[in-house]
Amino acid sequence: MAEKIEAPVFDGKKLKGNIPAMRKLMVEQPPNFFEQLLQLCFDAGVVLLFTPKLPKVPLSGSTRWIKENPLIQLTARYGQNDRFWFTFFHELGHIILHGKKYISLENVDFAAVDPEKEQEAHDFAVKNTFSKEQEEKLLREHPHSISTEDIVNYAHEFNTHPAMIIGRLQFLKLIHYSVGREFIEPVQLSEQ
Secondary structure: OHHHOOOOOOOHHHHHHHHHHHHHHHHHOOOOHHHHHHHHHHHOOOEEEEEOOOOOOOOOEEEEEEOOEEEEEEEOOOOEHHHHHHHHHHHHHHHHHHOOOOOEEOOOOOOOOOHHHHHHHHHHHHHHHOOHHHHHHHHHHOOOOOOHHHHHHHHHHHOOOHHHHHHHHHHOOOOOOOOOHHHOOEOOOOOO
């Protein structure tokens, strides 16, 4: 599929310049966010594809280069906004930080996996969704409990989507999975 797409020449500077617009899509999540995200990637020479989840394949995203263009491939493995955006920014981090030679297969152990590069991409995704500093501030100000209203207020302050905060706090087991469920929205994309 990626080889059939004639993308412009990859432009790393343009890709970095498009990150604020990508983050804005994450925050606002308009109904056509994926089409807009596709265009922001394409304008910088990055091919973005969505593919269905394959049975028994624990793959949520991957990054590799097809000819002279980077490819981000996302799957429907999780199908919810917090995980979709984190995976997208993780894979974007590989392109920006690691260039052509590194192939990333999210959540899959394989011979060429580099734990240091995976951590760098993870940190890039954290920085662009709900940073460690923001997390520390929230936990410092709410050491014992936090309400959904507080999470929404922090999301506005931090310029992120409430789902990104809720997803992280749930992952860290600091809030129950029932808290803020109204912000964890399904991501239903069709095949390209």
